[in-house]
Amino acid sequence: MSEIEYKVPTMAEMAANGETPEILFxxxxxxxxDDRYKKVTVAFVKILNAVGVKFAVLGTEESCTGDPARRAGNEFLFQMQAMTNIQVLDMYGVKKIITACPxxxxxxxxxxxxxGGNYEVIHHSTFLQQLINEGRVRMEGGGTFKGRKITYHDPCYLGRGNGVYEAPREVLEALDADLVEMKRIRSKGLCCxxxxxxxxKEPEPGWKEVNVERTEEALNTGADTIAVACPFCMVMMTDGVKNKEREDSVKVLDLAELIAQRQGL
Amino acid sequence: MEYIQQILFAIVLGVVGWLIYRRITFIRDTIRLGHSEDRTDRPSERLSMMLRMAFGQKKMFDRPLVGIMHFILYAGFLLINIEVLEIILDGISGQHRMFAPFFGTFYLYLIGFFEFLAVAVIVVCTIFLFRRDVVRVDRLQAERHRELRGFPVLDGNLILIFEIVLMIAILTMNAADSVLQDMNSVHYARTGDFLFSQFLKPLFAGWSEGALIALERGAWWFHIIGILGFALYVTYSKHLHIALAFPNTYFARLRPRGEMKNMPDITKEVKLMLGMEQADPNEAPAEIGRFGAKDAMDLSWKNLMDAYTCTECGRCTANCPANITGKLLSPRKIMMDTRDRLQDLGHNMRANGGKVVEDGKTLLGDYILEEEIMACTSCMACVEACPVMINPLDIILQLRRYKIMDEAHAPGSWNMMFQNMETSQAPWKFSPSDRFNWANNLRQ
Incomplete structure (x- = not known):
């Protein structure tokens, strides 16, 4: 495959050139x-480049959506974050957003x-599925997944929160891998x-860590790859695999990384 | 003499009716303690939700076998009520099986069908008792789940035993009736033998007419008083779901599960702070109430209806990652504690002429502990698991809002996270100017 020159334009650069991207990543x-999850970001950007989607990022103008503050109970901080972000998004006239974080x-x-912030928002699993269905991402070049066992961990805010269960599974099936499911999946999926x-924060006292419970379930499938679609799940499952001292034989990978690997990007 | 039974029956009906009415107003008044929340939009979607979830018991069929058994109890309950209607009308009018002439031969099939349900209910209740007390299904065990200690365990068993006894009374009543019909006893018009109770007839062979009438009347009274007692008992028990499942699913939230409720008071404040809106000089400064929820009356009426609807089945708790891994949090306990608090507030109101008098207790602190709500991962498994669409997470998050915003009481590391978000626009202490460094290798 020829060397592709990867571009990661920012909204500010695009605006300066009088251009409008199709989507904001x-x-x-x-x-x-996060050093580990930056690799997912890079993998996804490579896919976007390879299929020729006109996209941009906010770069240093991006800031936390405020989700952890809201779930912790700090509504003030959440709304401050949200309002500031909405101002930035609206300033650039953003219509469509894709993100890898549920x-x-x-x-x-x-x-x-x-x-006051109204956008069309798509998770990268749905976007990848669309690209595959449209034939824009082809499973060629790169390494094959044939015969490899992959299990998929449903992120709560993608699955239960927003009903996205099929897209990530269709992406994995397109890899031609053997998708082996855990016992608690889809709407019954166990949180990481x-x-x-x-x-x-530190967990409250209990007899076990949640991520260990979930990792054990994933390892019991016999899969050599635990596919995730959420940066938080990535951290927790990776820690879980380390806790079980299986990091040499079992990899935790995001959907975007798997697709990029398959394509040799 | 003939009228004594009728008069007695009318008195019993009246007294139980009045007691149930008192109890319903008690429950209604405590639900009204909650703040308002509009749940009347999109009525057709709501109706279809109610039909699927409450009437069709969709979630119960996640486990088909348990689903079918529960459906038998539910169908038995609903349909046998048609016979109860006849029993009540008989009781008031002093007639016997007044529907029989009206339905003709179909009456025999109708009662046969009810008897089939009665037998099915006995079988299912026995299996359920077996699951509770012999197989010991984990989510129903008080040793594992502290919220079940005491009355809740007794309540679960009592209801099942109650139903078995009531169904046996129906069958006994019908069998005695059939034997009396065979004797051509005056008051017992010929209907023909019934589907199941005919097999009980040999038990009463050789009894005198008087003894049989006493048995039939005894079973009749036992059954109807049992039914009325059951109706009253239900209003004090977890079994209120048989009625509340319907409004509770109708008024359930229709938004995506992941969406947390907004706090408009705060939106106003934040807009003023960011200079997006100017304060109206003519408007008196808004009296900022409590942020989040500390007590039951800080929750919405729907949270409170949720509490009364809870059947303590524990599907929420069995799916809760915190509970599974041994943390103190149990979504079922959140609902039970909220209901217990409402009970206390209700008695408080009744004792004080309709007003709640400060009792030095609050839902958060005296019923639900901080450690419980802090363990929640907001994963929504409890919300998803509930067959009658109760939302324990909504209560947990409102209690957290109180802890964090009103009491400003957060774990140190959360305070760090908040501070990082304010200063570095990320929950970790990174420099905002490094945010785009991930692309350095790609942008060369």
Whole structure:
């Protein structure tokens, strides 16, 4: 495959050139700062480049949607964040947003409208599924997944929160991998333990960590890959696999990384 | 002499009716303690939700076998009520089986069908008792779930035993009736043998007419007083769901599950702070009430109706990641505590002429502990699991809002997270100017 030159234009650069992107890629905090999840951001941007979608990011003008503050009970801080973000989004006339984070997705899609921010918001799993269905992402080049066992962990705010269960599974099936399901899936999927701002504090006393409980379930499927579609789940499941000392044999990967790998991007 | 039974019956009916009425107004008055919330939009969607969830019991069929068994109890309950109507009318008018001439031969099939349901109810209640007390289904065990200790465990068993006894009374009554019909007893018009109770007839062979009439009347009275007692008992028990499941699913939230309710008071404040709106100089400064919920009256009426609708089945708790991993949080306990608080507030109101007098207690602190609400991952598994669309998460998050905003009481690391968000626009302490560094290698 020929070397592709990857572009990551910002909204500000586009606006300066008098251009309007088709979509805004909302990167999110973990996608911007977390060393592990930055790889997912890069993988997704490569896919966007490869299919030739006209997109832009906010770059340093992006800021937290406020989701963890709201779930922790700090409504003031959430609304401050939301209002400021809406001002930035509206300044650039953003219509359509894609994000890889189900928490950003839920907040932007369901909670910003009441504060005056109205956008079409799509999670990257749905977007990837659309690209595959339209034939814009072809499963060629790169490494094959044939015969490999992959299990998928449903993020709460994608699944139960917004009813997206099929898109991520269709993406995985397109890889030609063997999708092996855990016992608690879809609307009955078990949380990774990070939601509700739990990520930002020590857990309450109990007999087990939630992410360990979930990781054990994932490992019991015999899969060598745990596919995730949420940065918080990525952190929790990766920690869980380390806790079980299985990081050499089991990988935790995001849907975008799997597609990029398959395409050799 | 003949009228004594009728008069007695009318008195019993009147007294129980009055007691149930008192109890219903008690429940209504406590639900009205909650603040207002509009749940009347999109009536057709609401109706269809109610039909699917309450009438069709959609969620109960997530586990088909339990779903079918529960549906039998429910159908038995609803349909046998048609016979109860006849029993009540018989009781008032002093007639016997007044529907029989009206339905003709169909009456035999009708009662046969009711008897089929009665037998099915006995079988299912027995299996349910077996599941509770012998198989010991985890979510129903008080040793594992502290909220079930005491009355709730007894309540669950009592209801099942109650139903079995009532159904046996119906069958006994019908069998004695059939034997009396065979004797051509004056008051017992020929209807033919009934589907199941005919097999009980040999038990009463050789009894005198007087003894049989006493048995038939005894079973009749036992059954109707049992039914009326059951109706009253239900209003004190977790079994209120048989009525409240309908309004509770009708008024359920129709928004995506992930969406948290907005706080418009705060939106106003934030807009003023950001200079997006100017304060109206003519408007008196709004009296800022309590942020979030500390007590039951800070919740909405729908949260409170949820509490009365809860059947303590524990599907929420069995799916709660915090509870599964041994944390103190149990969504079922949140609902039960809210109802217990409402009970206390209701008695408080009745004792004080309709006004709640400060009792030094609050829902958060005296019933629900801080440690419980802090363990919630807001994963919505409890909301998803509830067959009658109760939302424990909504209560948990309102209590958290009170803790964080009104009491400014948060774990240290949450305060750090808030501070980071204010200063670095991310929940972690990163420099906002580094936010775009991830693209450095791609943008060279």
């Amino acid at each position: 909302w990167v999110g905090c973990l996608g911007s700062f 928490h950003c997705f839920n907040t932007l899609k369901n909670e910003y409208p009441e504060l 333990g990070a939601g509700g701002a739990q990520m930002f």
